[in-house]
Amino acid sequence: MQPLKLVVVSAGLGLPSSTRLLADRLTEATRRQLAADGRPAEVTVVELRDLATDLAHHMVTGFPGTALRAALDAVRGADGLIAVTPVFSGSYSGLFKSFFDAIGNTELTGKPVLIGATGGTARHSLVLEHAMRPLFSYLRALTAPTAVYAATEDWGGGGTGPSDGLADRVERAARELAGLLPDRPGTAGPTESVVPFERQLAALRPV
Template sequence: MKPLKLAVVSAGLSQPSSTRLLGDRLAEATERLLAGRDRPVEVRVVELRGLAVDIANNLVTGFPGATLREAIEAVTEADGVIAVTPIFTASYSGLFKSFFDVIGNTALAGKPVLIAATGGTARHSLALEHALRPLFSYLRALVVPTAVYAASEDWGTGGDARTDGLATRVTRAAGELADLMAGRPAAPEPVETVIPFEQQLAALRP
């Protein structure tokens, strides 16, 4: 069976990054759950930190460079996307938003997306619902019900009587993404359309 494609978009700025770590944990859980259904997965990680200049140039010129184009294709051709951002000033990072600004408005339509974020304190967790979920709803993606937020104190904890631990939330969200991906046919291989030179020349004639 043709492998499903899973793209992980990480907007972490530091190295190592807790944002990338959360993305990796979500990807591993999703891959494991799909493997249990005999659905192989190819995971592609898109680190926005190294694409910042390319993204800015694309916003100014309207044309992506080769590296940015490959990153955009990894996301738009995926069967599922995990999008993770650090929270700055109660919202997603500017780099995160700029990347999705250069992707076509219809490119994520119907695509399963798991949203996640990291931050210093739990009080920023609502940014997932008032910032990230509306963004991907506008792009007409299928956003999974469970969004995963990881504050500094969440790493290595098991939760308490009122809240689930991070590992539980990761597993639940990954399960929801795996359900949506398993229900989709694998994304077709891109086919490059070649327009004959005569046809291109004819289009330029008055």
């Protein structure tokens, strides 16, 4: 069976990055859910840190460089998307916004998206609902009901592993994204912008 194309966009700046750690946890959980359904996934990771210069050039010239063009094409061609950003000044990072500004507002129509964010304290968790979800609504994407925020206190083992509470949220969000992804590669988008009610219920049902 041809694998589904799952693209992960991480806007973390540090090495190591808690943003990338959260993106990896969400990706692993989603792959497990898909594998349990007999749907393999091929994962492409887009590290926005590596595209910062290309994004700056694109903003002033309107022409994406080779690496940025490849990243944008990967997102446009994905069957599903996981997008994770650090929180700066109560919102998503400028790097994250610049990347999605480079995508037309109809090019993600109907595409299933799981959103996540990281920050120092839980006070910033509303960025998911007040900033990220409206952004992807504007882009006409289909956002999973559960969004995942990870504060410093959510990480155990010195920042290398999730706490039980975070792990539960990750699994629930991954189950919802898997339920929204198409059965066959290349069928996400405008033709599936309305997900059957039965599939939405299955994505939300506890296991």
